[in-house]
Amino acid sequence: MKIHPVFHTNLLRPTATNPLPGQNPDPPPPVEAEGVEEWEVEDIVDSRWDRRGRGGRPRLKYTVKWAGYADPTEVPAGYVENAAEVVANFHRRYPDKPGPQ
Numbered sequence: 001m002k003i004h005p006v007f008h009t010n011l012l013r014p015t016a017t018n019p020l021p022g023q024n025p026d027p028p029p030p031v032e033a034e035g036v037e038e039w040e041v042e043d044i045v046d047s048r049w050d051r052r053g054r055g056g057r058p059r060l061k062y063t064v065k066w067a068g069y070a071d072p073t074e075v076p077a078g079y080v081e082n083a084a085e086v087v088a089n090f091h092r093r094y095p096d097k098p099g100p101q
């Protein structure tokens with residue numbers, strides 16, 4: 001005897017968004033430097049020119065991995081100006097990637 005794998009929707013329930021609560025640590029709070037909140041840059045993953053810059057000029061953007069956060073985000077180059085060492089390391093590893101001129 002074979003059973004047909006069809007279930008009525010009343011028997012289904014949504015999956016948990018976080019099946020194991022507490023497994024993901026909370027991200028660290030921002031560091032305050034000179035009255036301005038700043039986050040620590042762990043690494044730079046990629047760089048590219050954004051052609052939709054102000055005045056039609058392209059703007060440099062970096063894909064940044066932030067310390068304590070899971071997903072990298074894409075930010076303008078000005079956001080990582082205080083992480084000059086991380087930016088320099090990225091461009092040493094990838095000299096062909098777009099960078100400041």
